[in-house]
Amino acid sequence: MKLVTFIFVIGSILFGVVLFQVKYRVSSLESQLQVVEKKIADNQEIIKVCQAEWSYLTQPDRLQKLSDQFLGLKPLLHNQVVDLYEVMRVVEEENLVQAVLQGHVVSGEGS
Amino acid sequence: MKELRNPPSALNANRVKKAAVSDDMAKTRLTIVMVGFIVAFLVIGGRLGQLMLLSPEDESEFVNAGIKEEIARADIVDRNGVILATSLVTQSLYVNPKNVISPEITAKQLAQVLPDLKYETVLTKLKSQQGFAWIKRNLTPQQQSAVYEMGLPGIGFQREEKRVYPHGSLFSHVLGCTNVDNKGVSGIEKYFDEALISDKSPLELSIDMRVQHILKSEIQEKMKQFKAIGGAGLIMKVDTSEVVAMCSLPDYNPHEIAKTAPENMFNMVTSGVYEVGSSMKILTTALALESGAVKINSRFDISEPIRVGRFKIRDYHPKKIVADIPQIFLHSSNIGMIHMVKAVGVPAHQDYLKKFGLLQAPILELPEVGAPIVPGEWKELNSMSMAYGYGICISPMQISNAVCSTINGGILRRPTLLKIKEGHKDPGIRVVSEKTSHTMRNLLRLVVQHGTGRNAKAMGYDIGGKTGTAEKVVNGKYSRDNIVTFISAFPMSDPKYLVMVMVDKPKGNKDSHGFATAGWIAAPIVKNVVARSASMLGVTPIEEEEATSPEYEIFKANALVEHH
Numbered sequence: 001m002k003l004v005t006f007i008f009v010i011g012s013i014l015f016g017v018v019l020f021q022v023k024y025r026v027s028s029l030e031s032q033l034q035v036v037e038k039k040i041a042d043n044q045e046i047i048k049v050c051q052a053e054w055s056y057l058t059q060p061d062r063l064q065k066l067s068d069q070f071l072g073l074k075p076l077l078h079n080q081v082v083d084l085y086e087v088m089r090v091v092e093e094e095n096l097v098q099a100v101l102q103g104h105v106v107s108g109e110g111s
Numbered sequence: 112m113k114e115l116r117n118p119p120s121a122l123n124a125n126r127v128k129k130a131a132v133s134d135d136m137a138k139t140r141l142t143i144v145m146v147g148f149i150v151a152f153l154v155i156g157g158r159l160g161q162l163m164l165l166s167p168e169d170e171s172e173f174v175n176a177g178i179k180e181e182i183a184r185a186d187i188v189d190r191n192g193v194i195l196a197t198s199l200v201t202q203s204l205y206v207n208p209k210n211v212i213s214p215e216i217t218a219k220q221l222a223q224v225l226p227d228l229k230y231e232t233v234l235t236k237l238k239s240q241q242g243f244a245w246i247k248r249n250l251t252p253q254q255q256s257a258v259y260e261m262g263l264p265g266i267g268f269q270r271e272e273k274r275v276y277p278h279g280s281l282f283s284h285v286l287g288c289t290n291v292d293n294k295g296v297s298g299i300e301k302y303f304d305e306a307l308i309s310d311k312s313p314l315e316l317s318i319d320m321r322v323q324h325i326l327k328s329e330i331q332e333k334m335k336q337f338k339a340i341g342g343a344g345l346i347m348k349v350d351t352s353e354v355v356a357m358c359s360l361p362d363y364n365p366h367e368i369a370k371t372a373p374e375n376m377f378n379m380v381t382s383g384v385y386e387v388g389s390s391m392k393i394l395t396t397a398l399a400l401e402s403g404a405v406k407i408n409s410r411f412d413i414s415e416p417i418r419v420g421r422f423k424i425r426d427y428h429p430k431k432i433v434a435d436i437p438q439i440f441l442h443s444s445n446i447g448m449i450h451m452v453k454a455v456g457v458p459a460h461q462d463y464l465k466k467f468g469l470l471q472a473p474i475l476e477l478p479e480v481g482a483p484i485v486p487g488e489w490k491e492l493n494s495m496s497m498a499y500g501y502g503i504c505i506s507p508m509q510i511s512n513a514v515c516s517t518i519n520g521g522i523l524r525r526p527t528l529l530k531i532k533e534g535h536k537d538p539g540i541r542v543v544s545e546k547t548s549h550t551m552r553n554l555l556r557l558v559v560q561h562g563t564g565r566n567a568k569a570m571g572y573d574i575g576g577k578t579g580t581a582e583k584v585v586n587g588k589y590s591r592d593n594i595v596t597f598i599s600a601f602p603m604s605d606p607k608y609l610v611m612v613m614v615d616k617p618k619g620n621k622d623s624h625g626f627a628t629a630g631w632i633a634a635p636i637v638k639n640v641v642a643r644s645a646s647m648l649g650v651t652p653i654e655e656e657e658a659t660s661p662e663y664e665i666f667k668a669n670a671l672v673e674h675h
Contacts, residue, residue, distance in 0.1 A: 048198070052199060054194075055197075061281075078569075078645070081646060081652050
């Protein structure tokens with residue numbers, strides 16, 4: 001009988017201690033969670049503000065003024081866009097000229 | 112002592128018996144008490160455990176209710192994801208006058224920190240008998256902390272949302288705006304008011320911010336140069352009817368709607384209906400060819416003016432010729448157009464205009480959509496004046512969308528401001544055949560290469576288009592003031608984008624040799640817009656000076672032979 005009581009007493013103490021520890025752990029995690037959630041919400045708001053600001057700062061009107069002042073960029077002209085085949089043709093022509101100059105290829109007129 | 116060792120007497124036996132009985136009773140009672148205590152302890156222990164383990168959840172829900180407020184109104188972005196409208200959290204200042212100790216001092220201090228508030232107005236609010244009054248909505252963070260640090264009793268902050276348009280007035284007629292309570296009052300904001308609140312993902316528009324900027328700045332520049340009172344522009348994808356850019360000038364800053372004049376809120380592209388003049392000839396020609404009543408080489412005498420009712424209709428550039436269709440189109444002959452419509456007949460003409468969507472208000476994702484003004488009784492006279500763009504008022508959006516169908520292979524689609532995802536293209540309805548559509552492309556190219564649209568010729572982009580210079584109706588009479596339009600598309604060999612530009616009441620000056628016509632004012636805008644935006648829109652430039660096709664060469668040879 002005494003042994004049973006003893007086990008029971010020890011058991012309930014252990015159980016109580018574990019229970020309290022679980023409780024405190026849960027509540028500390030919970031408060032951490034709240035802090036993190038608050039931070040996430042805050043950061044989301046900050047991100048929104050930053051996105052709005054980025055959109056504001058990249059207004060084409062503003063960029064154009066800044067570009068005119070500091071970069072001197074110009075709108076792309078139609079003759080600045082070329083076909084890839086055109087590029088290949090120019091490169092090949094250039095290679096041929098180099099080859100002729102270095103004497104690898106003898107041109108028709110002979111030299 | 113001896114006596115005690117004696118065996119128990121009868122009396123003793125009796126006592127023992129009694130003791131045994133009371134022993135039993137005590138045991139029973141004890142058990143009852145024990146069970147009672149055990150139950151009580153179990154209940155208390157259970158409740159303790161319940162409180163320890165489960166209560167934090169209830170508690171956290173209660174605490175979190177304060178911080179879990181989410182932004183209620185979704186963002187609006189352009190087709191490339193650039194933010195056009197967003198909601199930011201701000202704090203608004205309110206007062207509970209019953210808790211204010213000294214209204215005078217409080218009002219004075221508030222007026223000092225918030226300079227745009229007047230002392231008197233604040234004071235009347237503080238002295239009012241109500242339990243609540245707004246002092247200022249949407250404070251900046253600096254203002255908020257300044258007010259907070261004064262620690263005034265009766266003053267409080269309320270978390271609120273403020274709609275922010277980072278691009279200011281650039282999209283005013285597309286997006287519209289919201290009021291101080293965050294409800295949409297015009298434009299996309301009003302049309303999608305509920306959707307923006309229920310769906311948190313950003314609303315993707317078909318608009319391209321860069322192209323919008325180019326369109327607006329080019330129109331603005333020409334309006335200034337020719338002292339025009341208004342201007343409008345529209346760029347659409349020809350094969351899907353998506354609106355890539357749309358502007359109407361003058362416009363307004365959506366952050367300051369209270370200070371905006373009502374005429375600035377008017378969207379010329381969708382709300383305004385106009386007699387579009389010669390631009391209508393695109394549709395007249397397309398429907399005449401499509402009906403089969405007129406062939407491309409049909410000839411009409413355009414040398415004599417035509418009598419329409421009380422009026423004699425003449426041509427702006429009279430030609431003493433019997434012209435075929437490309438010539439009539441190139442010279443923008445009113446007389447020729449009237450002949451064509453007469454050949455088509457009223458019922459078929461009416462039918463085609465209906466098919467083009469000109470006779471009812473277009474369906475568009477905006478609350479500001481104007482219904483066309485169509486004659487109640489439709490006689491041949493009406494058809495004749497409509498042939499060259501008078502006697503019917505339609506919105507620029509309507510005619511632009513109809514023109515899309517004449518050059519995209521013949522399919523009319525619903526215009527839209529929302530981005531259409533790959534493969535979700537509206538099948539649309541066929542209004543003209545592929546063949547007619549091809550002919551129209553060549554005719555439009557002819558006008559830009561050799562006709563009134565010459566000033567729209569942008570090197571490398573094969574533009575085609577039609578000018579329209581319409582006289583404005585002032586007090587029921589046609590005045591000398593013009594509304595000039597240019598409806599164009601590029602590249603004409605396989606049209607990708609339609610560009611419509613309209614300028615209201617320009618005044619000719621020496622830059623336009625005194626002319627206030629579409630060819631001199633609207634066409635150059637298109638040229639600049641295309642030259643600047645084509646590379647962004649992904650249109651490959653061509654090297655030839657004049658793009659061509661066999662059909663085009665025949666048109667050109669015929670059209671030019673009499674006069675050059």
